[in-house]
Every structure is written in structure tokens, then in C-alpha cells.
Amino acid sequence: MRLSHAFPLAGIAALIPLSASAETITVATVNNGDMVIMQSLTDKFEQAHPDIDLEWIVLEENVLRQRMTVDIATDGGQFDVMTIGAYEAPIWAERGWLTAFDDLPAEYKVDDLLEPIRKGLSHDGTLYALPFYGESSMMYYRKDLFEKHGIEMAEQPTWEQVREWAGKLHDPANDVYGICLRGKPGWGENMAFVSTLVNTFGGRWFDMDWQPKIDSPAWQKAVNFYVDLLNDYGPPGASSNGYNENQVLFSTGKCGMWVDATVAAGKLFDPSQSQVADVLGFAPAPVAVTPKGANWLWTWALAVPSSSDSKEAAKTFVSWATSQEYIELVGETKGWTSVPPGTRQSTYDDPRYQNAAPFADFVLKAIKTADPTDSTLKPSPYVGVQLVGIPEFQAIGTQVGQMIAAALTGQMTVEQALQRAQTSTERTMRQAGYYD
The missing domain is CATH 3.40.190.10 (Periplasmic binding protein-like II)
Structure with a gap:
């Protein structure tokens, strides 16, 4: 003063x-x-x-x-x-x-x-x-690019459709990439997305006895799909991109599609913050073998x-x-x-x-239909859609996220990453007293 x-x-x-x-x-x-x-x-x-x-x-x-x-x-x-x-x-x-x-x-x-x-x-x-x-989470897409390539958005898109669309939209020579997804490691960064992908592919973090299921066929399919999709049709350096980085990429017209948080809708629809505001389309988060846990x-x-x-x-x-x-x-x-x-x-x-x-009702429905108590195809003992509501998950999710990021960059195979993730998670859960 x-x-x-x-x-x-x-x-x-x-x-x-x-x-x-x-x-x-x-x-x-x-x-x-x-x-x-x-x-x-x-x-x-x-x-x-x-x-x-x-x-x-x-x-x-x-x-x-x-x-x-x-x-x-x-x-x-x-x-x-x-x-x-x-x-x-x-x-x-x-x-x-x-x-x-x-x-x-x-x-x-x-x-x-x-x-x-x-x-x-x-x-x-x-x-x-x-x-x-x-x-919750949802899919954003550029309506102008969909129209240009003759693609019609499905009422409920599937991940197989998304892969097909990404191939058509991918135009790196003109600085446009088929899809942007989180790659930055962290339990609240890449694993927030990957967990929902695993859910809809029929996987879960733990079975009812708290045994990790990270090396299960569902995890293998989901993570292989994720790695291939981003490596084939994602932007360079995807392993460094979290929510904020992808929002910048999409808002500047560099992504054909982006699956992420519904909270981004307001920014992307605002012409003062987004170069694609006038061509913004949105759809539910894609599904695979089950809709359970597809949106966080x-x-x-x-x-x-x-x-x-x-x-x-x-x-x-x-x-x-x-x-x-x-x-x-x-x-x-x-x-x-x-x-x-x-x-x-x-x-x-x-x-x-x-x-x-215009996305308000859509977002409200996504939030109200996400069910943390029933987010996996097979029964699971935890509460959470893109997370596991136990104290140990912060460390587990971050460690697994680092291994999946390593698979994304080619430092190890998906199989190696998931096997290491399974082993380290088993060790953590045993030390925490979930089983002998």
C-alpha cells in the first residue's frame, strides 16, 4: 500500500x-x-x-x-x-x-x-x-473434412469406423492429421483415455479378486489399436500431447478428429479461440465390443x-x-x-x-450416463470409469502410462509394455496387502 x-x-x-x-x-x-x-x-x-x-x-x-x-x-x-x-x-x-x-x-x-x-x-x-x-468425453470432428471425403458421421461411432475415417482424413502434407489422442504419460493424461478404450474393448484393470488384468487379450487389442492408430494417422510427437496440446492442434485445424473431454466444446465453438468453430461437429465417444465405460x-x-x-x-x-x-x-x-x-x-x-x-444437452447426457459403478463388461471391484478409486492407483496409473507411452514411441512392443505393467502392478498390489 x-x-x-x-x-x-x-x-x-x-x-x-x-x-x-x-x-x-x-x-x-x-x-x-x-x-x-x-x-x-x-x-x-x-x-x-x-x-x-x-x-x-x-x-x-x-x-x-x-x-x-x-x-x-x-x-x-x-x-x-x-x-x-x-x-x-x-x-x-x-x-x-x-x-x-x-x-x-x-x-x-x-x-x-x-x-x-x-x-x-x-x-x-x-x-x-x-x-x-x-x-465426460466425446468426439470432435471437422464437418468440412467429413463432407469433402464423403463421410457421414454415425449416431454412435465405432472405433473401427474411426480408424477408417482417420485414413481418409489424414493429409500430413497439408498439416492435417487423421486423429489426435492423448499420448502424454500420466494416470490423468494418456491413461484417462486409454482406460476408456480398454473398457469398451471389454477389458478391466482388476478382476474381483484384485488381480491385475493388464496383460489380458482385451488390453492387448485395445492398446495395439491405439498405438497403430496414432502411429498411422496421428500427429508427430503424439507421446508429448496431453489435453492442452491436443486442444491447440484441433482448434488450429490440424486434427480431423479428436476424442477427449467435453469441457473443450466451449473453447472449440468460440470463434475467438478456435479456427474451426464454424465447422465443428461432435458425436458420442466411440465404442468397440461394449458401450460400457466408453465415456469417462x-x-x-x-x-x-x-x-x-x-x-x-x-x-x-x-x-x-x-x-x-x-x-x-x-x-x-x-x-x-x-x-x-x-x-x-x-x-x-x-x-x-x-x-x-448447441452441445449443451449432448454434454449433459454424456455426464449423466457415465456410470463409475458399472464401467466394465466383466465385473470389477472398483468404482471409476477412467480410473480405479483406490489410493494405489495414482502410482499404478502413472507407471502404466509411462510404459504405454514407450510402446507408442517404439521403445518396446505393446506386449512387452503390458507384461511389464502387469508385473509392476501385481507387485504394488501385493505390497499394499490386496493379496498374498
Whole structure:
């Protein structure tokens, strides 16, 4: 605070306590577009809450997850607000690492939160994180290229059709690639996609006795299909591309198709952010032998760790950033295609959003039909579509993701990658006491 020398001493003394009384909370979040918008609206929050200052730490997804996990497991107290998801919320809540949101005011309208999203962030019926945005997965495609090649999109595309279409669309001489998919290793990067692919090919991570099934025929078929598809018709360096990288590729016209998060729809449909907004088509996530688990369910949410020394201030910010008021603010200042999707029924009931976002009903249906309790063809003991809701999965998924990325780049065969993944996962599960 800059003070003029013209102030009398009494005036300075009166001002100092006001300046010192502002409580600083540290918010850790991911570098996705919706979170960047949230950061850009810092002034709006601080104007409404002059007693709270926000300090931001914005990181790439894999780095963010690693930093937050270490901090919360060691009671580090580095962050007051953490951006976590439906994987961490119930597990961390059970361990006592998160602060409950059990005293939300009536105007927050908890019942307006979509049920699948709300359940995913709860433990024993209590919310431990509030959803900033929710998503399933879907297929984006360029209608102009489909028309040029005489391709008609199916109501429910199959992966075999996608492979055939990718071959027709692939035109690397003109900087257009048949399909873009996640290749960057990480349990929330390539494995979010690969897990849904495995699901729809009839696979599962574990059988009912918690024995890993990563070297099963279904995994072999799914991962061979994935590796061949990207190597034949994907962009160069696909193993380095995660959600953000593929969004840039698709929005600049370099992908004929892209299967990824529904949250990208708003950005891709916005002409100020997308060169293909006027030719954007969308369809359900493709299926193979079963529709089960073909489209994922995820939410990026805001939580307050138990280690925070500023819990009430942090909860005030989290409530604001996930409220109807915040969605209204984004809609009015950034445009209605930019509002955080997938969290509140009221967003989908709003005519302003429906008019701006023709994909709204499609996305809502994808979120509501993704079932984390029944996502595999054969029975499985875990909850989760693109993840396994056990503490060990973060390490398992990341390790398996690295091996699949190695298969994608040709450092080992798919068979070798899956065998190593199977062996390492068996070891992890045995050490964790799931079986002898």
C-alpha cells in the first residue's frame, strides 16, 4: 500500500490495521482454460471480499498432482485451496486430509449440483470438495473434412469406423492429421483415455479378486489399436500431447478428429479461440465390443486441505468460485460458451447457455450416463470409469502410462509394455496387502 506523506500520523495508524488484516490464501490449480479464466477474475473476488487476498500457483496437470499429493500427505500446509478431482476427494476425505463442506448456506443451492458430480466429491454423504467444472468425453470432428471425403458421421461411432475415417482424413502434407489422442504419460493424461478404450474393448484393470488384468487379450487389442492408430494417422510427437496440446492442434485445424473431454466444446465453438468453430461437429465417444465405460466421468473441483491455517477464508473463495453467481459472472464478462460446464442443472436450464452452446444437452447426457459403478463388461471391484478409486492407483496409473507411452514411441512392443505393467502392478498390489 502506498501512503502519501500528507497523511497525519493518526491517519496512517488507522490505515495500517486494515491493510494488515487481509488474509492471503494460496490457490493451487491446473493450467486449463477454465482455471485461467478463474484466475483472471481475482479482482472481482477481492473487491467483494477485501479481507481476503488470493495468491495463485498454476501448474501443468502432472506436476500439480505430484506437488499437491506430497504436500497433503506430509501435512505440509503449502496450499489453502487445492484443485483436485473425483479420484482424490473421497480417498483424501477418508484419511482426514480435507475440510468438509457441511455448512454451505442455502443460497449456494447444493441440490443444483449434478448428482453424478456431487457423489464423486463426497465421502459418507458429505461433500469434501466443490465442483468447478465437470466433464465426460466425446468426439470432435471437422464437418468440412467429413463432407469433402464423403463421410457421414454415425449416431454412435465405432472405433473401427474411426480408424477408417482417420485414413481418409489424414493429409500430413497439408498439416492435417487423421486423429489426435492423448499420448502424454500420466494416470490423468494418456491413461484417462486409454482406460476408456480398454473398457469398451471389454477389458478391466482388476478382476474381483484384485488381480491385475493388464496383460489380458482385451488390453492387448485395445492398446495395439491405439498405438497403430496414432502411429498411422496421428500427429508427430503424439507421446508429448496431453489435453492442452491436443486442444491447440484441433482448434488450429490440424486434427480431423479428436476424442477427449467435453469441457473443450466451449473453447472449440468460440470463434475467438478456435479456427474451426464454424465447422465443428461432435458425436458420442466411440465404442468397440461394449458401450460400457466408453465415456469417462470427471470433475475438477476445489478443496480445502485440513492443513490450511486459513480454512474459513479458503472456503469462502471455493464457495464463490463454484457458485451460480460465478457462472453468471463468467457468462456476462467472458461469454456463455466460456462458463464452467458440467456442474449445475441451472446452467443447462439457462436459455442464454442453451442458445450459445448447441452441445449443451449432448454434454449433459454424456455426464449423466457415465456410470463409475458399472464401467466394465466383466465385473470389477472398483468404482471409476477412467480410473480405479483406490489410493494405489495414482502410482499404478502413472507407471502404466509411462510404459504405454514407450510402446507408442517404439521403445518396446505393446506386449512387452503390458507384461511389464502387469508385473509392476501385481507387485504394488501385493505390497499394499490386496493379496498374498
